[in-house]
Amino acid sequence: MSQTRIESMMDEKRLFEPPAEGRETAWVKSMEEYEALYKRSMEDNEGFWAERAGTLIDWFTPFTKVLEADMDTPSIKWFQDGTLNVAYNCVDRHIANGRRNKAAIIWQGEPDEDVKVYTYQMLYDQVCRFANVLKAQGVGKGDRVALYMPMIPELAVAMLACVRIGAVHSIVFAGFSAVSLQNRVQDCEAKVLVTADAVLRAGRTIPLKKNADEALRECPSVTRVVVVNRANANVDWVEGRDLWWHEQMKAPGISGHCPCEPMEAEAPLFILYTSGSTGKPKGVVHTTGGYLTYTAHTTQWVFDLKDSDVYWCTADVGWITGHSYIVYGPLALGGTTLMFEGVPSYPGPDRFWQVVEKFRVNIFYTAPTVIRSLMREGSEWTRKHDLSSLRLLGSVGEPINPEAWMWYHEHIGGSALPIVDTWWQTETGGIMISALPFATPLKPGSATRPLPGVDARIVRPDGTDAQPNEGGHLIIRKPWPGMLRGVFGDPARYKSTYFERFPGAYEAGDGARVDSDGYFWIMGRLDDVINVSGHRMGTAEIESALVSHPSVAEAAVVGMPHAIKGEAIYAYVTLSADVEETEELRAELRTWVRKEIGPIASPEVLQFADGLPKTRSGKIMRRILRKIAGGSTSDFGDTSTLADPGVIADLIEGRVDLT
Numbered sequence: 052m053s054q055t056r057i058e059s060m061m062d063e064k065r066l067f068e069p070p071a072e073g074r075e076t077a078w079v080k081s082m083e084e085y086e087a088l089y090k091r092s093m094e095d096n097e098g099f100w101a102e103r104a105g106t107l108i109d110w111f112t113p114f115t116k117v118l119e120a121d122m123d124t125p126s127i128k129w130f131q132d133g134t135l136n137v138a139y140n141c142v143d144r145h146i147a148n149g150r151r152n153k154a155a156i157i158w159q160g161e162p163d164e165d166v167k168v169y170t171y172q173m174l175y176d177q178v179c180r181f182a183n184v185l186k187a188q189g190v191g192k193g194d195r196v197a198l199y200m201p202m203i204p205e206l207a208v209a210m211l212a213c214v215r216i217g218a219v220h221s222i223v224f225a226g227f228s229a230v231s232l233q234n235r236v237q238d239c240e241a242k243v244l245v246t247a248d249a250v251l252r253a254g255r256t257i258p259l260k261k262n263a264d265e266a267l268r269e270c271p272s273v274t275r276v277v278v279v280n281r282a283n284a285n286v287d288w289v290e291g292r293d294l295w296w297h298e299q300m301k302a303p304g305i306s307g308h309c310p311c312e313p314m315e316a317e318a319p320l321f322i323l324y325t326s327g328s329t330g331k332p333k334g335v336v337h338t339t340g341g342y343l344t345y346t347a348h349t350t351q352w353v354f355d356l357k358d359s360d361v362y363w364c365t366a367d368v369g370w371i372t373g374h375s376y377i378v379y380g381p382l383a384l385g386g387t388t389l390m391f392e393g394v395p396s397y398p399g400p401d402r403f404w405q406v407v408e409k410f411r412v413n414i415f416y417t418a419p420t421v422i423r424s425l426m427r428e429g430s431e432w433t434r435k436h437d438l439s440s441l442r443l444l445g446s447v448g449e450p451i452n453p454e455a456w457m458w459y460h461e462h463i464g465g466s467a468l469p470i471v472d473t474w475w476q477t478e479t480g481g482i483m484i485s486a487l488p489f490a491t492p493l494k495p496g497s498a499t500r501p502l503p504g505v506d507a508r509i510v511r512p513d514g515t516d517a518q519p520n521e522g523g524h525l526i527i528r529k530p531w532p533g534m535l536r537g538v539f540g541d542p543a544r545y546k547s548t549y550f551e552r553f554p555g556a557y558e559a560g561d562g563a564r565v566d567s568d569g570y571f572w573i574m575g576r577l578d579d580v581i582n583v584s585g586h587r588m589g590t591a592e593i594e595s596a597l598v599s600h601p602s603v604a605e606a607a608v609v610g611m612p613h614a615i616k617g618e619a620i621y622a623y624v625t626l627s628a629d630v631e632e633t634e635e636l637r638a639e640l641r642t643w644v645r646k647e648i649g650p651i652a653s654p655e656v657l658q659f660a661d662g663l664p665k666t667r668s669g670k671i672m673r674r675i676l677r678k679i680a681g682g683s684t685s686d687f688g689d690t691s692t693l694a695d696p697g698v699i700a701d702l703i704e705g706r707v708d709l710t
């Protein structure tokens with residue numbers, strides 16, 4: 052994050068009191084209530100969570116053991132002798148409790164006329180049918196199913212169908228390349244892949260099954276591919292492997308009923324891959340009882356979700372935000388969740404506001420990068436629509452700079468609505484630090500206070516507590532139900548990434564400080580992870596994609612400040628001997644990364660460099676590369692360990708400016 056952004060946040064003094072309207076009916080009504088809940092949750096942590104899990108979730112067998120945890124091993128077990136089923140909690144119970152005809156999912160496709168509404172009853176039918184389809188293809192408890200799909204309702208149906216029968220889904224964002232999909236499918240050894248012919252995006256039809264076909268050339272575990280017809284696009288067909296979704300759902304013997312598999316609370320629910328600072332993406336594992344409790348709990352308190360609300364989270368289901376806050380959290384509570392296929396800028400920059408008006412959306416949850424890009428288009432676009440149905444706004448994915456916060460507050464929130472800036476991660480399962488909308492006074496740019504139950508602290512590199520306003524490592528001391536339970540197939544990495552550096556605590560990998568009011572200010576990643584438009588990209592991943600190109604000898608990737616995306620990818624590339632630095636090659640390398648990982652990983656800037664700043668022991672000094680990418684020409688700190696200090700001047704000279 053840029054220095055100016057950090058400084059402007061340090062200066063931020065404005066305080067916005069929560070609105071009076073909505074307080075009386077809010078789930079948490081005041082700061083006093085928050086303080087009392089927080090205190091109780093720390094003093095009687097297990098009691099607090101047992102109560103939430105008992106209130107929010109229907110258990111087939113109630114749990115008697117709340118927690119067995121050892122943050123050193125680590126081994127974390129919540130509600131371990133309880134059994135439940137997530138699909139039962141997200142669908143079946145709402146049919147019995149009076150919400151049968153309520154809209155569970157309102158789906159807005161990219162073309163405005165493409166709308167589908169699934170009542171809870173209709174969702175039940177679809178989920179049961181697809182669960183039966185999966186069973187017919189030999190999928191059972193514990194088997195992995197990969198989902199590589201656009202933002203269509205079949206994605207939510209497929210997720211719920213998996214969890215209904217105890218299968219573990221692994222969703223791969225549809226913007227990822229064939230290579231990325233292949234790596235993820237190979238890692239979790241999925242039995243079935245569900246995909247679609249194509250993705251509709253900003254008026255274009257982008258093939259999707261083609262990527263899946265390419266990926267599956269080397270995925271022996273996958274025996275069946277189920278394909279949704281989204282766009283009537285041409286597809287290649289592998290007889291005996293490929294099946295059409297719409298044919299299977301009507302196939303003889305596929306009924307609209309399917310029993311829910313009773314699952315142990317600690318049974319794996321899904322795997323979701325996320326970028327780390329080293330090597331390949333990690334398969335973050337979440338489990339059944341804790342994750343569902345945590346997403347239902349946070350959806351209720353942070354979004355103040357009520358039965359009459361239309362709730363819209365604009366994330367893609369391929370990311371954790373979509374898992375927790377489009378599908379599992381809102382459906383567990385019997386809410387109405389809006390699922391949107393399009394993009395914010397098509398057909399015009401008022402698309403989001405038009406959708407808000409069309410469905411009279413009450414709760415709106417998006418990312419700072421979206422706000423910044425729409426802010427740039429001008430506020431006249433927001434005035435074209437009636438936004439008066441909105442009562443609560445949210446933000447997630449990266450720190451929200453105060454300018455964007457103020458624009459969101461004024462132009463979308465009519466200077467009246469609470470904004471919940473929610474800090475959390477793929478690994479945390481759900482929101483950890485956030486305002487409670489009708490209780491917490493807001494400071495623009497701060498995620499405010501940890502939620503009840505969340506023991507968040509800032510520590511120095513040696514593990515001792517930081518003072519107020521002193522920056523340090525953000526850690527969580529007590530376990531919470533939504534925390535990850537593993538890295539798929541790699542227990543050593545699970546321990547070393549999260550639990551080793553600060554014994555007895557979970558290390559988030561973010562830097563932060565707490566001000567004298569106890570408010571948290573997140574300063575960004577401390578590891579080699581770049582946050583591009585709220586998406587985590589590992590620099591190591593991009594570097595390894597670059598060096599796999601025959602013309603590249605060496606590559607170093609860093610983040611640089613970017614006005615819209617927060618951070619952009621800046622790559623330094625040293626070419627192999629005798630390879631010429633040409634514009635064609637520069638373009639080719641960017642396309643190469645797109646193909647290897649996906650469009651989001653393609654470097655914004657690619658600078659050819661004869662040499663990289665290395666220490667005598669051969670370590671690349673990224674600190675220097677970050678400074679040069681950010682436009683610095685001096686103040687590189689201690690450069691005495693550099694093998695060849697001359698490279699700095701060369702790199703500055705070759706710096707590519709973003710135009």
Ligand code: 6R9
Pocket residue numbers: 325370371372446447448449450451472473474475476477478498559560561573575576582585586587
């Ligand atoms: C939910 C999600 C996690 C990383 C996290 C942090 C950044 C997310 C934030 C935020 C400041 C917020 N982050 N929310 N930083 N304020 N409100 O985004 O998960 O994709 O795993 O990313 O995103 O750096 O460590 P994930």
